[in-house]
Amino acid sequence: MKKKRKTMKLHTLLYTLVLGLVFGSFSSCEKDLNALPSQAVVDETVVVDQNSAQIALNGAYYRLANTGLNLSVQSTRWSNVNEVIPAMMAGWMSYGFGATTTDTHDYTPASTGDWSYAYFILNAANGTIAGVEAVADSKFTGNRKTEILAEARFLRAYAHFHLLSYFGEWFDLNSIHGVLLRDKPLIFGNGNNQPRSTVKDSYAYILQDIDYAITHAKENNPAHYVNKAAAQALKIRVLMSRGQQSDYTALITLADEIIANPNYALETSLKDLFQSKGLTSKEVILGITPYPTQRSRNATYEYIQSSVYIASPAFKTLLANDPRASWMLTPSTHPTVLIYNTDPQYLTKYKGTHYEDAYVFRLTEVHLLKAEAIVRSGGSLNTAKTILKNIMGHAGVTDFSAVDNATTTDQVLYQIYLEFSRNFVSENGVDWFALLRLPYETVKTLRPTITTKTKYIFPIPATEFQTNPSIGDQNPGYPKE
Secondary structure: OHHHHHHHHHHHHHHHHHHOOOOOOOOOOOOOOOOOOOOOOOOOOOOOOHHHHHHHHHHHHHHHOOEEEEOOEEEEOHHHHHOHHHHHHHOOEEEOOOOOHHHHOOOOOOOOOHHHHHHHHHHHHHHHHHHHHOOOHHHOOOOHHHHHHHHHHHHHHHHHHHHHHHHOOOOOOOOOOOOOOOOOOOOOOOOOOOOOOOHHHHHHHHHHHHHHHHHHOOOOOOOOOOOHHHHHHHHHHHHHHHOOHHHHHHHHHHHHHHHHOOOOOOOOOHHHHHHHHHHHOOOEEEEEOOOOOOOHHHHHHOOOEOEOEEEOHHHHHHOOOOOOHHHHEEEOOOHHHHHHOOOOEEEOOOOOOOOOOEEEEEHHHHHHHHHHHHHHOOOOHHHHHHHHHHHHHHOOOOOOHHHHOOOOHHHHHHHHHHHHHHHOOOOOOHHHHHHHOOOHHHHHHHOOOOOOHHHHOOOOOHHHHHHOHHHOOOOOOOOOO
C-alpha cells in the first residue's frame, strides 16, 4: 500500500508540474468556487481521501474557468476563450482596433490557443479520475466517490467536445478527423504520443462519459458545480451536433426532463438574469463563479486597458426593432475606440451587479435546441414556433410576425438561428454553432468569409505535430506549420 501511495504521489506531482495546476488546501471540501487559490504553488497533493479528492476536482473546475491573472488580479478568464472568439467567428463581435484573422476566418496553426485550454481541463480531470479510482471506497461517505468521478468525467467530456467542435470535423460522422482522446493525465513516459480518433469514435467516447455523469452525478448541486441536469444539457448539445435522426428523438426526451425539473425555470426577464441575478437565477444550469475583485469580463467588453471587443455593426442591425437593443448595446465614447470605429457599440449584455458571472448552460438553450430538434426530425413546425415565441417573449419581444410568417422547415430553422444569435451572443459559442448548423449555402451567404467548410474549424497547432508525431494529418485545408 505504501508503494502504491508513493507511486500515486509521484504521478500527481508530475501532472501538476506539466499543468501548472494548483491544488490549494481548503478547510472544507464543500467550499464555493469563489474561494479560489490565491497563489501558484506546486504542491505534492495526493488523492488519499474524500477531502483531497474534492481539492483535485476543484483544480479541474479552475481549468474550466480558465483561471489566471487579468489586470494583475486573479480572475476567471472564461470570456477570453468561450465568448468573444466564437462570437467574432459568427460575425456578432469584433476587435475594437481593427479586423483580425478570427473575424476573417484566416486561421493559422500558430494562432489556436483553444487547444491548450481544453487539454488543461483534460489533464486536470484525468488526474482527478486516476487519483480517485485508486482510493478505497471506504475513504468516501455515501456516494461521494462516484459523484466526484461523475463530475470529473463530465469535465473530460466537456473538454473533448470542445476540441471536437473547434478542431475536428464534428459535422461529418464519417470523417477521420476527430479528437485526440486523452483518458489519462499527461506525465513523462506514459504514452503521450498517440493518433487522433475518428469523429464517430470521438462522439462515442464523449457520450460514454456523459452517460456516466447523468447516472452518477448529484441531482442537486450549487450552480457552479456539475449535477445531473448539467450532464443532460451537455448531452443535448452533443446530440444536436452529431445530428442523426435518433439523436433528435433522444434530445427531445432529455429536454423535456430538464424542463420538467422543478429546480429550473425560465427567467421572466432576460435582462434581469444577466444584470441583477446572475448565477442565482433558476434558469442557470451550470455557471462560473468569479473571484470577488476581478474585472476580466468588464475589461473584455469595455475599454479599460490595451484591448476591447465590441459588438459588430451586423449585431446592431440584428437587434433593430428588438427591445434587447436598449440594454445589450451602449455607444462607446472612449477616444481610443473612436479612432478605429464609426459608431462603436459596447456589448453591455452582462453589465450589472453580476457582470463577472459566466454561463455554461442555461435553460433557454434547452428550449431552443428542443425546438430545433422538433423541426429537424420532421415534427410540428407550429410546436417549434410556439417554443420559439415563448423564449422571445421572455426577452421582451412582442412582435412575432417574422416567426408567424415562417412556413417551411428552412424558414423556421432560420428564425431559431436568429434567436440563438440574439439570446446567446458571445455566450459559450452557442451563436457560432447555431450558424454552422444551417445549410452550407446559407452559411456562406451570411458569412461570406467562410469560403469553404474547412473554415468551420481551426487547424491543429503546429507544436502538436512536433511533440506528438503520431497524431496524423493536419485538418483539411491547413498546413502543419
